[in-house]
Amino acid sequence: MQGAAAIREIAVVAFAQTDHRRTTDELSEVEMLMPVLHGVLEQTGLKTADIDFTCSGSSDYLAGRAFSFTLALDGVGAWPPISESHVEMDGAWALYEAWTKLLTGDADTALVYSYGKSSPGSVRDVLTRQLDPYYVAPLWPDSVALAALQAQALIDAGDTDEPALAAVAARSRTDASANSHAQVRGSVPQGDYVVRPLRTGDCPPVGDGAAAVILAAGDRARELCERPAWIRGIDHRIEAHGLGVRELTDSPSTRLAAEKAGAFERPVDTAELHAPFTAQEVVLRKALRLGDDVRVNPSGGALAANPVMAAGLIRIGEAAARIHRGESDRALAHATSGPCLQQNLVAVLEGDPR
Amino acid sequence: MSKEPVAVVGIGQTKHVAARRDVSIAGLVREAAQRALDDAELTWADIDAVVIGKAPDFFEGVMMPELYLADALGAVGKPMLRVHTAGSVGGSTALVAANLVAARVHGTVLTLAFEKQSESNAMWGLSLPIPFQQPLLAGAGGFFAPHVRAYMRRTGAPDTVGSLVAYKDRRNALKNPYAHLHEHDITLEKVQASPMLWDPIRYSETCPSSDGACAMVLTDRAGAARAPRPAAWMHGGAMRSEPTLFAGKDCVSPQAGKDCAADVYRQAGIADPRRDIDAVEMYVPFSWYEPMWLENLGFAEEGEGWKLTESGVTELDGDLPVNMSGGVLSTNPIGASGMIRFAEAALQVRGQAGEHQVEGARRVLGHAYGGGSQFFSMWLVGSEPPAS
Numbered sequence: 001m002q003g004a005a006a007i008r009e010i011a012v013v014a015f016a017q018t019d020h021r022r023t024t025d026e027l028s029e030v031e032m033l034m035p036v037l038h039g040v041l042e043q044t045g046l047k048t049a050d051i052d053f054t055c056s057g058s059s060d061y062l063a064g065r066a067f068s069f070t071l072a073l074d075g076v077g078a079w080p081p082i083s084e085s086h087v088e089m090d091g092a093w094a095l096y097e098a099w100t101k102l103l104t105g106d107a108d109t110a111l112v113y114s115y116g117k118s119s120p121g122s123v124r125d126v127l128t129r130q131l132d133p134y135y136v137a138p139l140w141p142d143s144v145a146l147a148a149l150q151a152q153a154l155i156d157a158g159d160t161d162e163p164a165l166a167a168v169a170a171r172s173r174t175d176a177s178a179n180s181h182a183q184v185r186g187s188v189p190q191g192d193y194v195v196r197p198l199r200t201g202d203c204p205p206v207g208d209g210a211a212a213v214i215l216a217a218g219d220r221a222r223e224l225c226e227r228p229a230w231i232r233g234i235d236h237r238i239e240a241h242g243l244g245v246r247e248l249t250d251s252p253s254t255r256l257a258a259e260k261a262g263a264f265e266r267p268v269d270t271a272e273l274h275a276p277f278t279a280q281e282v283v284l285r286k287a288l289r290l291g292d293d294v295r296v297n298p299s300g301g302a303l304a305a306n307p308v309m310a311a312g313l314i315r316i317g318e319a320a321a322r323i324h325r326g327e328s329d330r331a332l333a334h335a336t337s338g339p340c341l342q343q344n345l346v347a348v349l350e351g352d353p354r
Numbered sequence: 355m356s357k358e359p360v361a362v363v364g365i366g367q368t369k370h371v372a373a374r375r376d377v378s379i380a381g382l383v384r385e386a387a388q389r390a391l392d393d394a395e396l397t398w399a400d401i402d403a404v405v406i407g408k409a410p411d412f413f414e415g416v417m418m419p420e421l422y423l424a425d426a427l428g429a430v431g432k433p434m435l436r437v438h439t440a441g442s443v444g445g446s447t448a449l450v451a452a453n454l455v456a457a458r459v460h461g462t463v464l465t466l467a468f469e470k471q472s473e474s475n476a477m478w479g480l481s482l483p484i485p486f487q488q489p490l491l492a493g494a495g496g497f498f499a500p501h502v503r504a505y506m507r508r509t510g511a512p513d514t515v516g517s518l519v520a521y522k523d524r525r526n527a528l529k530n531p532y533a534h535l536h537e538h539d540i541t542l543e544k545v546q547a548s549p550m551l552w553d554p555i556r557y558s559e560t561c562p563s564s565d566g567a568c569a570m571v572l573t574d575r576a577g578a579a580r581a582p583r584p585a586a587w588m589h590g591g592a593m594r595s596e597p598t599l600f601a602g603k604d605c606v607s608p609q610a611g612k613d614c615a616a617d618v619y620r621q622a623g624i625a626d627p628r629r630d631i632d633a634v635e636m637y638v639p640f641s642w643y644e645p646m647w648l649e650n651l652g653f654a655e656e657g658e659g660w661k662l663t664e665s666g667v668t669e670l671d672g673d674l675p676v677n678m679s680g681g682v683l684s685t686n687p688i689g690a691s692g693m694i695r696f697a698e699a700a701l702q703v704r705g706q707a708g709e710h711q712v713e714g715a716r717r718v719l720g721h722a723y724g725g726g727s728q729f730f731s732m733w734l735v736g737s738e739p740p741a742s
Contacts, residue, residue: 054595060412061418066412066479066480067410067440067725070598070726070728070729073595073596073597074600078596079596079597079600080613081594081608081610081613081614082594083593083594083617084595084729085439085449086439087435088420093436100453100454101453101457103457103458104357104453129415129417130418130422133415133416134378137416235433237431237433238429238432238433238434239424239431240430241423241424242425253431256431337418343421
């Protein structure tokens with residue numbers, strides 16, 4: 001990142017999320033989204049017309065139809081017409097696009113949202129459609145099987161073992177007890193193997209959910225939020241697609257993104273990691289050099305609620321909310337996409353000194 | 355805070371055809387990207403980030419294909435963004451990439467858009483039934499034909515105007531080696547005698563379904579200074595969106611299109627688009643959208659757009675050439691179509707458009723739209739750097 005990019009201070013000033021649930025048959029995606037959009041507007045006192053730029057993330061493949069995001073615009077209230085964009089990615093990357101828009105000075109406020117309903121189909125199978133369409137997708141290797149390959153590689157490398165993975169699962173669900181939005185909370189048995197070495201407890205719940213964030217620049221952020229969560233750095237990197245050419249026990253793209261985001265300049269006190277599978281938390285902790293003194297996933301993380309396409313944005317929102325509440329001064333938020341952590345985003349958020 | 359000026363220094367596209375059975379999806383995108391790099395005389399290592407766009411993933415049957423395309427586009431170890439804003443996506447993708455340069459996040463960015471429509475059937479890919487919603491009829495033509503009919507009734511335009519647009523665009527395509535349709539024996543009579551598909555839109559007034567990709571290298575002032583060929587400079591860019599359907603929506607001339615154009619003109623210091631802009635490459639998937647967009651974009655008064663078309667103003671040698679490349683009517687890899695418009699505008703001001711070059715084109719508008727006439731993206735590029 002070049003120096004000038006750091007000139008404009010941009011912060012997360014509001015965050016809202018749904019209560020994530022296994023199914024939301026009675027709600028359309030717009031209906032699921034509406035409460036969180038209203039939530040962030042109410043938190044800031046802003047109206048739709050006060051938002052300079054809007055950006056969202058979602059997937060047609062989850063929705064099962066082309067142009068699924070167009071209907072969400074009805075919920076945003078895009079009249080008079082708005083300056084708006086959409087990424088076919090997790091909402092964390094929509095936030096990244098909005099951040100660049102604010103950096104240019106063309107906008108002072110941005111609404112970012114994302115949503116996903118995994119319940120209508122089998123998300124394990126749907127995600128196989130992300131794989132190389134010629135050589136891999138025809139074999140339908142599902143997302144749990146690929147994560148299990150990664151977990152086994154970690155165990156073989158001596159980086160973890162099954163009891164350690166079970167401890168990650170237990171800690172996440174215990175922490176989620178304090179998170180009313182989480183889907184899986186409290187004491188949850190590790191269960192049987194889904195795909196060896198991963199047990200049900202090592203896997204994320206399948207569910208539906210949405211999240212929204214408002215970004216604001218400089219003094220506007222201070223007006224809208226008592227303690228803005230300033231984005232000190234944000235970067236994302238992608239790795240090769242072929243699992244055979246990757247070192248699955250490491251995440252060089254996460255480490256590089258963290259470096260570019262300035263994560264290693266000073267220690268963080270909190271990290272919200274988008275690790276849908278227990279073993280992936282082990283990989284990310286190593287890549288991010290997180291010590292035992294860092295509070296990891298106080299929300300319960302993706303093991304407690306994993307609405308696909310929103311779970312990454314929720315990590316940024318959760319980290320920001322802790323800063324808003326004064327529970328963190330410097331937090332790292334991470335989002336991932338693709339099989340076995342192929343693509344990763346890291347944001348570093350800070351609150352003003354108290 | 356001032357923005358970094360954005361320059362287009364490399365442009366590449368594939369020869370658009372109905373089916374590229376000789377290449378994979380990765381092969382298709384890499385071909386366009388390599389040509390853009392060659393044009394800029396850069397290598398993959400010179401690229402800081404990749405921004406890719408395409409229309410619905412159902413068109414190829416690959417969910418979020420950028421994950422699989424990271425290797426082919428040299429993105430490994432770099433940031434990669436995937437934009438999807440319906441038919442306007444090719445334009446939006448270029449604007450997202452331009453923002454990365456304008457914000458000084460990156461110095462040089464590769465942006466690319468593609469569609470390999472032969473992998474599926476695009477018309478039915480757009481026509482999936484949704485519970486409790488009005489079906490979109492059969493493909494985009496069924497959705498837009500009533501809006502064309504409304505335009506004709508509103509303006510009293512003669513029935514023949516649409517065929518004039520198609521005849522012009524298909525002849526322009528003959529001068530563009532990358533265009534999909536090269537109908538050497540085209541005549542106005544043949545266009546007017548072609549079968550009626552969605553009244554009043556005839557077969558020859560409809561876009562084809564293409565496989566193709568388009569790529570651009572965008573860079574900052576320092577990058578432009580190193581470029582081997584003239585740069586196209588971005589003078590303005592904007593996106594606007596409005597809902598698909600709502601009471602009071604003007605489907606013929608949507609407010610979002612007017613607002614988007616006004617924003618671009620403000621940024622670029624355009625007071626009178628008809629006088630200040632030398633040529634327009636606009637998104638015309640059905641012939642009648644040329645006169646409709648001429649009005650929406652402010653090149654003609656309301657109800658007068660068809661007169662520009664009828665009097666030959668929009669011909670390649672006219673006073674305001676429109677769709678010099680042959681337009682969407684001659685080439686339509688949907689996800690790439692917006693970027694092809696943006697790239698054609700840049701080619702023109704760089705003086706690199708070959709046989710379809712408009713002499714002395716200094717300021718050219720590139721335009722894209724999508725969804726139910728609800729997503730708009732536009733940029734205005736010039737042969738000189740922006741004044742500020």
